[in-house]
Amino acid sequence: MSAVAVEGIWKYYGDYPALRNIGFSVQEGQCLALLGRNGAGKTTLLRIMAGLLRPQRGSIRIFDRDARHPQTRASIGVIGHGIGVYDELSAFENLLLFGRLYGLNDPSSAAMEWLRRTSLDNVAGSLVREFSRGMRQRLAVARAFLHNPSLLLLDEPFTSLDDRAIALLQSLMRDALARGATVIMSTHQLREAMELATHAALLGRGKLIFHGERPAAMLQDPTWLYRAYGES
Amino acid sequence: MRTKILAVLCLASGLWLARNLYVIFLTMGDEAAQGAIYRIIYFHVPSWITCFTAFFVAGVSSVLYLVRKNSRFDTLAVATVEAGVVFTIVGLVTGSIWGRIIWGIWWTWDPRLTWALITCVIYSGYLMLRHAIDDPTARAKNSAVLCIFSFTSVIITYKAIDWWRTQHPGPVLSFRTGGGNIDPAMEHMLFQNLGALLLLCAAIVVVRMRQEDMQREVEALRRYAHAL
Amino acid sequence: MLYFRQVWTVAGKDLRSELRTKESLNAAISFAIVILVLFSFAMDPTADQIREISGGLLWLVFAFAGALILNRSFARELGNDCLDALVSSPLTGSALFLGKALGNFILLTIVELVSLPIFGVLYNIEWARRPRALAAILLLTTWGVTVIGTMFSALTVNLRLRELMLPTLIYPMMIPALMSAMRLTTLLIAGEPIPADDEIWVRLLIGFDIIFTALAVGLVEVVLVG
Numbered sequence: 001m002s003a004v005a006v007e008g009i010w011k012y013y014g015d016y017p018a019l020r021n022i023g024f025s026v027q028e029g030q031c032l033a034l035l036g037r038n039g040a041g042k043t044t045l046l047r048i049m050a051g052l053l054r055p056q057r058g059s060i061r062i063f064d065r066d067a068r069h070p071q072t073r074a075s076i077g078v079i080g081h082g083i084g085v086y087d088e089l090s091a092f093e094n095l096l097l098f099g100r101l102y103g104l105n106d107p108s109s110a111a112m113e114w115l116r117r118t119s120l121d122n123v124a125g126s127l128v129r130e131f132s133r134g135m136r137q138r139l140a141v142a143r144a145f146l147h148n149p150s151l152l153l154l155d156e157p158f159t160s161l162d163d164r165a166i167a168l169l170q171s172l173m174r175d176a177l178a179r180g181a182t183v184i185m186s187t188h189q190l191r192e193a194m195e196l197a198t199h200a201a202l203l204g205r206g207k208l209i210f211h212g213e214r215p216a217a218m219l220q221d222p223t224w225l226y227r228a229y230g231e232s
Numbered sequence: 233m234r235t236k237i238l239a240v241l242c243l244a245s246g247l248w249l250a251r252n253l254y255v256i257f258l259t260m261g262d263e264a265a266q267g268a269i270y271r272i273i274y275f276h277v278p279s280w281i282t283c284f285t286a287f288f289v290a291g292v293s294s295v296l297y298l299v300r301k302n303s304r305f306d307t308l309a310v311a312t313v314e315a316g317v318v319f320t321i322v323g324l325v326t327g328s329i330w331g332r333i334i335w336g337i338w339w340t341w342d343p344r345l346t347w348a349l350i351t352c353v354i355y356s357g358y359l360m361l362r363h364a365i366d367d368p369t370a371r372a373k374n375s376a377v378l379c380i381f382s383f384t385s386v387i388i389t390y391k392a393i394d395w396w397r398t399q400h401p402g403p404v405l406s407f408r409t410g411g412g413n414i415d416p417a418m419e420h421m422l423f424q425n426l427g428a429l430l431l432l433c434a435a436i437v438v439v440r441m442r443q444e445d446m447q448r449e450v451e452a453l454r455r456y457a458h459a460l
Numbered sequence: 461m462l463y464f465r466q467v468w469t470v471a472g473k474d475l476r477s478e479l480r481t482k483e484s485l486n487a488a489i490s491f492a493i494v495i496l497v498l499f500s501f502a503m504d505p506t507a508d509q510i511r512e513i514s515g516g517l518l519w520l521v522f523a524f525a526g527a528l529i530l531n532r533s534f535a536r537e538l539g540n541d542c543l544d545a546l547v548s549s550p551l552t553g554s555a556l557f558l559g560k561a562l563g564n565f566i567l568l569t570i571v572e573l574v575s576l577p578i579f580g581v582l583y584n585i586e587w588a589r590r591p592r593a594l595a596a597i598l599l600l601t602t603w604g605v606t607v608i609g610t611m612f613s614a615l616t617v618n619l620r621l622r623e624l625m626l627p628t629l630i631y632p633m634m635i636p637a638l639m640s641a642m643r644l645t646t647l648l649i650a651g652e653p654i655p656a657d658d659e660i661w662v663r664l665l666i667g668f669d670i671i672f673t674a675l676a677v678g679l680v681e682v683v684l685v686g
Contacts, residue, residue, distance in 0.1 A: 014303070014368025015452035039459055050548045053686040056301050068685065070550040078548045082541025088477040100469045101549045103462055143545065205459055298682055353632045361629060364619045370686060374615050377679050381611075381633060384671060388636060395660055 001064060003028045003151050003182035004049060009058035011044055018044045019055065020206045026184060026199070028150075031177055033193045033214065034186040035225060036203035042186035043081075045203070046155045049184065050078045062151065074102055077149030079157050083140035085128055091115060091139055092124040095146055102147040114142040118168060134162045141169055145176070152176060154185035158192045166192060190222030202229055238438050245431035252425045260421065269333045273418075276326040277405070278426035279319045280348075282433050284386055286316030287355065291383040294376035303448065306372035309379055310362060311440035313355055315433050320352045335399070344400035347389040354382045368451055466551050470559025475566060477536065484532040485567060492525040492575045496582055510583045515645030518579060519638050522572055523605065527627050529567050530609030533560055534617040543617070543684075553681030561603075561610040561676075568602050589651035597644045597665070604637035604669045611676040614683050640665040 002025040011019040019041045026032050034042050047053045048060060051067045065072045078084075085094040092111055099107025115121040118138040128136060137160075144152065152173070158166055173183055173196055187193040194214065202210040202225055209229050217224040256274050263270035290312040297305035327345070328338050339345065358378050365371035393402050404414045405422070414422075478485055499517060503509070510517070537543035546556055580587045588594065609630050616625045631638075640661040647654055654662065 012303075012369065013455065015448045016455035047686075050544075051685065052544055052547055054301075068681075070552060073548060074550040076548065078545070080541050080544050082539075082544065084541050084545030086473070086477060086542060087539060088481050089473070093476070097469065097473050098545070098549065101466060101546070101551050103550060298679075350632050350635050357629045357632060361616070361625060364616075364621050364625055370618065373686070374683060377615060377683055378629070380679065381672070381675060384636075385632075395664075 001028060002026060002061075003030070003063060004184065005061045005064075006045075006049075007059045009045075009048065009055040009060060011041075011048065011053065011055045018206050019048075022058070022203075022206075022208050024201060024208060024211045026182055028182050029177065029180050030198050031173070031183040031196050032185070032199045032201060033190075033197035034184060034201050034203065035190075036186075039205075040203040041206045042203055043155055046153050046184065046186055047080075050076065050080075050153050074147065075150045077144040077147065077152045079140060079144045079152075079154045081155060083136050083143075085136070085139050085143055087129040088127060090125050090127055091120050091131070094128060094139065095142060098143050098146055104147055110146055114146050117172075118142045133160075134165055137161055137165045138168060141165065141172065145172055149176075150181045152181060152183045152185075154183065154187075156187060157185055158187060158189040170196065190218070194218055194222050200225060202226070204229070234438065234442065238435060238442075241431055241435040241438060245428055245435055248424075248428035248431065252421070252428055255421065256425070260417075263418075266334060269330060272326050272330045273404075274422055274425045275429075276323060276330060277422055278429045279322040279326065281426055282429045283316040283319035283323060284390065285430065286312040286319065286433055286437075287351075287383060287386045290316065290379050291386075294379035297372060297376045303368070303372060306376065307441050307444045307448075308437070309376065310359075310444055311437040313358055313379065314440055315436040317352065317355050317359065318436065319429070319433060320348070320355065324348060324352060340399055342399040343396040344389070344392040344398045347385065347392045351382075351385045351389050354385050358382055368448060463552070463555055466555040467559040467562065470546075470551070470556055471562035471566070474533070474536070474560060474563035478532075478563070478567060484529045485570065488525040488528040488567075488571045489574050491528060492521050492571055493578060495521045495524060496575065496579055500582065507584055510585060511650050512646065514579075514583075514585065514587070514649045515642040515647075518575070518645055518649075519601070519642045521575055521579075522568070522602075523631065523634065523638060525571050525575070526568050526605055526609065527630065529564055529571070530606075530613050530630070531623055531626055533564055533610055533613040535613070535622060538617065547684050553684045554677045556684070557610060557614070557676060557680040560613075561606050564610055565603060565606045568606055569599070572598060572602065585649065587649045590648045590653075593654070594645065594648045597641060597648065597662075600665050600669060601637050601641035604665065604672060605634055607669070607672045607676050608633050608637075611672075611680065611683075614680060636664055637668045640668070 005025040007023050009019055009022040010017055022041075022045060034045065036042050044053065048055055049062065049067065051073055054068075060067050062072045063075060067073075085091075086097075089097065092108075092115060095111035095114055096107050099110050104110050112121065112124070115124050118141060120135060120138060120142065123131070123135065128139065131139070144154075157169055161169065170192065177183060177196070183196070185193060197214045199212065200210070200214045200218065201208060210225060215225060215228075252274070256271050260271075262268050290309045293305040293308040293312070296302075297309065327348075331340070332338050358375060361378055362371055362375050365374060392398060393400060402413075403409050404419075406414065406419060496517075534543065537546065547553070576587055579585065609626075612626055612630050612633070616622050616629065619625055643658065643661050644654060644665075647658065
């Protein structure tokens with residue numbers, strides 16, 4: 001079964017098509033790197049998969065269900081541009097909140113477990129407002145992984161992360177892929193992404209220019225794909 | 233094609249209005265109780281029916297927009313709301329003039345008048361909301377939702393004379409009273425003018441839809457330019 | 461069951477962060493007191509005159525102070541993109557809406573419960589002569605005001621002029637509920653029963669609550685998902 005099946009998606013802002021006739025599918029266990037210049041439509045596409053936007057035309061199936069189906073969303077972990085946690089709640093309260101919203105059986109022990117895995121357990125009771133930037137990002141990562149999602153949608157996950165958070169995120173992504181989860185990430189940090197990516201897709205002005213296995217040449221030269229398709 | 237429709241609409245409504253004005257002012261006599269001022273009813277009632285029709289069309293096209301996500305319905309909604317607000321103001325002003333002559337006051341806080349004014353304010357709020365949203369898709373979606381909420385005020389305005397004892401005259405048209413409240417010749421004339429005003433409203437709507445289409449095109453071209 | 465737990469989780473989250481920071485609650489209560497004080501300058505009131513307009517005065521106070529709370533409702537989700545995190549979770553739009561509405565409802569009720577005794581003391585009015593009927597009208601109207609306010613807070617959350625647009629849009633929409641409440645509250649504070657003639661206002665109030673709750677629950681998902 002394919003984890004994500006996208007067919008003929010069009011997304012307009014007014015009369016301007018931000019995505020034009022996008023179609024591809026991602027099989028379970030794959031790690032897809034979504035590439036393209038700023039404004040190519042990567043974020044829009046990821047937001048559609050996350051159920052935050054609806055396309056005007058075309059269909060999207062996630063684990064063969066509608067993108068807005070509660071069960072679909074229970075199996076997705078999302079990291080967007082913002083950290084998505086509340087400043088006026090403590091780290092533990094934040095994870096407990098999302099654990100409850102995701103309908104976990106034992107939200108509080110899942111929250112403690114993930115605070116430990118992101119080495120935030122010693123500040124579990126402190127308000128997020130008091131956290132340093134790196135701690136906030138690690139909490140955002142914990143929130144996205146809290147419910148053991150089988151599909152991870154990461155929008156520029158490595159941007160503005162410190163080294164420790166990058167290493168943590170990469171190891172969590174490796175674990176997730178090892179247990180059969182699927183990862184789709186948009187990124188400009190090609191070197192970090194190429195270590196993990198099994199597949200790559202290139203968007204240009206709302207069109208899908210390339211989709212397939214990650215070309216071997218990209219390991220040596222991460223910008224190879226951009227140049228091969230004249231998008232540099 | 234659209235230009236032709238527009239020309240026909242304008243011409244037809246203009247001619248019909250001119251003919252109605254001639255009949256109303258030169259061939260029909262004064263009403264027994266109210267004298268010459270009663271003629272305002274030929275504009276007052278039809279403009280209210282026209283604006284209710286416009287708001288109803290706006291409500292339906294807002295629902296259709298939310299179902300189909302086709303921007304044509306959004307265009308229709310904004311055009312009809314704008315035309316509707318114009319006719320609401322015509323209705324308020326004509327009513328006010330009539331009130332000055334018959335009641336001796338421009339305005340009274342009678343339920344019918346109050347709700348009519350609220351309707352006007354609510355739909356003006358709709359137009360304000362549209363101006364405040366930059367993204368065309370979000371604008372269409374959010375204003376469609378607001379338009380559906382707003383229609384409740386139209387229903388309350390329409391039913392106000394049934395629900396409360398109002399100073400505003402009760403229903404006169406035979407489809408609400410079962411007949412007998414109005415001279416058939418007067419009612420006939422009233423419907424004649426309603427037809428003319430509806431045509432005029434349709435003409436305004438078509439003009440506004442063209443402008444709205446062009447504006448959407450300009451916005452899209454601007455985005456293309458930024459993308460280059 | 462999960463649905464109601466989600467509603468309660470969202471309401472609890474909003475209440476917890478509001479009671480922790482007291483950003484809008486403090487502002488709303490002080491604003492309510494300021495209006496009550498200002499009003500005594502607008503006219504030189506005798507107890508009888510105040511009793512005649514008590515409903516109008518109180519609901520203006522509640523509505524103005526309430527807007528401060530409603531303004532924050534969805535706006536508090538904007539920082540850190542929390543709204544995206546909520547919408548992409550398995551929470552349905554209607555559960556999110558009802559949770560937020562419930563939170564606002566409780567906060568608004570707190571503002572009302574604080575303002576009422578202050579009103580009674582400042583204007584020397586015994587306001588609790590028909591406590592049960594008054595409570596019923598207060599709760600019904602507060603729910604109506606909350607539903608409109610929360611829904612419109614969601615509609616305007618992404619606007620630059622959010623703080624300006626919200627009051628302009630909600631007050632005209634709330635008029636049916638506020639009109640009914642003003643009239644009925646005046647009667648009840650004067651200690652009079654609701655006459656048969658005025659039952660239309662109770663019906664209007666209940667109808668308002670039902671219709672707008674249904675509309676909001678039905679449409680909020682469309683508003684939240686672009």
